[in-house]
Amino acid sequence: MLNRYPLWKYLMLVVALLIGLLYALPNLYGEDPAVQITGARGIAASESTLIQVQNVLQEQQITSKSLALESGAILARFSTPDIQLRVREALVNALGEKYVVALNLAPATPNWLRMLRAEPMKLGLDLRGGVHFLMEVDMETALGKLQEQTMDSLRSDLREKGIPYATVRKADDNTVEIRFRDAATRNDAISYLTTRHRDLVFNASGDNLMRAMMSAERLREAREYAVQQNINILRNRVNQLGVAEPLVQRQGADRIVVELPGIQDTARAKEILGATATLEFRLVNSSADVTAAANGRVPVDSEVKNMRDGTPVVLYKRVILTGDHITDSTSGADEYGRPQVNISLDSAGGNAMSNFTKDSIGKPMATLFVEYKDSGKKDATSGRSILEKHEEVINVATIQSRLGNSFRITGIDNPNEARQLSLLLRAGALIAPIQIVEERTIGPTLGMQNITQGLEACLWGLVASIVFMVVFYKGFGVIATTALVANLVLIVGVMSLLPGATLTMPGIAGIVLTLAVAVDANVLINERIKEEFRNGRTVQQAIHEGYKGAFSSIVDANLTTMITAVILYAVGTGSIKGFAITTAIGVATSMFTAIVGTRAIVNLVYGGKRVNKLSI
The missing domain is CATH 3.90.1150.10 (Aspartate Aminotransferase, domain 1)
Structure with missing residues (x-):
């Protein structure tokens, strides 16, 4: 029978719309201003830290919307950004340098939606706010x-x-x-x-x-290698530390742009990006007088470094191996339950370690932890921050046998620090230190303004399309506008479901454009139905032939748009990709709603009935 769908098609349509609506819902709840407390250098937040935070809030007479400890981090939600800033200042003073207190925006999604893994769309820097860094490689x-x-x-x-x-x-x-x-x-x-x-x-x-x-x-190759490797390492580091949808790209000869959406605290961002943790393996000069060396009488081929407890150790200047050769690192525990980091080296590093240790069995070898940190001082000439090199010996062990491509280091204080060191080494040691020459914080207020303006544009585009369709196509226009609204819900739902999709201002432009042209398919279908009806077809035949005849034109038009979106995504960067993603999703959902969705409604209204006139 003409214009009748089997039950499974109706069920498929209903299920698709319900899933789209379910995963679009979290976007209606917005985000809460929040403060996140995490440990520095692997120190995890604990119940005692949580009690300390609660005491600070009571002293300041501040009530939080929620306060929770999860996975070694504390997240406190508040009602306004002003309270959020007050709490951050109080917690920084109370907790000291052992903890990183960062401003954040936490989704206000209800628990029942979180249980279904329904999360709001990831928003780009221009919508959510965040931090922007221009970094320069120290050549x-x-x-x-x-x-x-x-x-x-x-x-x-x-x-x-x-x-x-x-x-x-x-x-x-x-x-x-x-x-x-x-x-x-x-x-x-x-x-x-x-x-x-x-x-x-x-x-x-x-x-x-x-x-x-x-x-x-x-020299040219060395400069190029330093920039490219630092870009790759920064990307790996940010991804492994859990920052969603970062932008890391080159600018000019020796500069790198880094954008971190959702992070409002530049101190936290610097903690993530500026950690230039690496290792150096050196032989201990056992014949040197440690006391004399500590007082300045150091052998020419050696230098003094300190253990974490301040104990001096005399090391040879020659570096056996650096963290540049580390390909993988994992944390674990040794046979005595003490934390350790397992190191894997590339072939060149493995050969260097093997060649050195075969002639050094029985000699002590030190593991030197090296970091470059901002000293807080500025260079008088260039105005750039002066970086200080911080070094400490974390392990001294006797070489028991010839080492190869894999070995382990011990002497680490706690498992959390072992995990943090392992993560930073796995993400890579920066080839050269980086200096932040420009930093900007884009607040959530500006992001909210962009969202409001984008929603207004989307709303007015939707209203204009609805008015046009209802005026020109009457009842069929109402059916088309129903599909248009369903299309918007599906776009938002799919964007929320995709783990790699981020909504930016150009992405909103893609949604507006998609909504504006989404009715094209229905225009083709409706005009074809009217043409068939004028040619003497019955109502049922006109509807059937209208959808059948317009199908190939709709597919061709949308396929060319989809090809363009794919090319934009493949060759574009940043905002261009955001536009391409929303356009591609919009094209796919508009075809589904325009062809399957409107046909289902038309079949329910007109299918199998004796109708002599269409509201079109």
């Missing part, structure tokens, strides 16, 4: 590391060949100077090293001095 440090690697490599090559040298030191312009006992030895060294180091330019200077300078191509 001097990156090239300094490369210079040190060059020095170590040249020393090793000269020792291997048996060419004696007096001193090796750094010079200006990323140059290494090596002094020999005479000119003949110097010339032998130049002849030997030139064939082994194609990226270095060797020059004789004076009677017995050799200068090794990195080529322009090598």
Whole structure:
């Protein structure tokens, strides 16, 4: 029979609409201003921390909407941003540096929706607010590391060949100077090293001095590598630390733009991004007098570092291995239940560790934890923040056997710190420190203004389409507007369901555009029905032929739009991708509602009935 759907099609349509409505609902509840308390350097928030927070709130006579401890973090919700700011200031003073107190926006979704894993759409920086950083890679440090690697490599090559040298030191312009006992030895060294180091330019200077300078191509590659690796590492770090939908991209020669939607506290963002945690493995100088070294009498080839308890340790300057070679790290417990971090190295790192430890069995090796932190001071010339290098020995262990691509480090205070160190090492050690040259906080008020304006545009577009359809197509226009509203619900529901979808201002523009053109399919169908009716078809035949004849045109039109959206997503970045996502989802849902949805309503109203006139 014409214009009748089987029961399963009606059920499919109802289920799809109910699912879309269910997952669109969380977006109506908005977000609460919140304060999040997490531990710094792996210290987890506990019940005692929660009691401390409650006491602070009572002293300030502030009532929270909710206060909960989950997964080692405390989340306190409040009614207004003013209260949120007051609480943050009070908690920072009360908790000290052991905890990070961050401003946040927490979804106000009811528990019954959370149990169904229904969450609101992720909003971009322009809608939700958040922090924007412009970061600059410290090229001097990156090239300094490369210079040190060059020095170590040249020393090793000269020792291997048996060419004696007096001193090796750094010079200006990323140059290494090596002094020999005479000119003949110097010339032998130049002849030997030139064939082994194609990226270095060797020059004789004076009677017995050799200068090794990195080529322009090598310096360019080093700068490019430092920026690209830092971008990849920052992306991994932010993703692993749970920041949703970050934007990390290059700007210019040595700068990186980072945007973190939803984070209002720049201190918390700096905690995430600025952690330049890495490891250095060095041999302990057991023959040195620790007391004398602590008083300034340090051997030329060594330097003094401190354990966490302040105990000095004399380490050789030569670095056996750095965190650059770490490919994976996991936290766990040793056979005595003490926290440890399991390290996996790449092939080059594994070979270096193996070659060194085979001749050093029985000798103590130290694990040096290195961080670069903002000193709070500014450079007088450039105005940039001055970074300070913080180092501490977290472990000294005797090499019991030859080590390879995997080993473990112990001496860590607690399991949480082991997890934090493991995470940072797994995400990668920054090739060079980064300095924040610009930071902006986009508040939730501006984001709310953007959302309001976007919703108004969406509403007026919807109203205009509804008025047009009702005036021109009467009853069929009302059916089309029902599908239009269902289409909007489905777009929001699908956007909320997709884990990688983020709504931005361009995304709202995509939704408005989709709603504006969503009625095109119904216009084609209605005009085709009117044409068939004028050609003498019965009502049932006109409806059937109208939907059948318009189907191919609707598919062709929407398919070309979908192809364009896919290309925009593939080659675009940031806001372009947001527009492409909402457009593609809107095209898919509009086809479903325009073809299947309106047909179901028309079949219910007109299907199987004797009708002589259509309201169209």
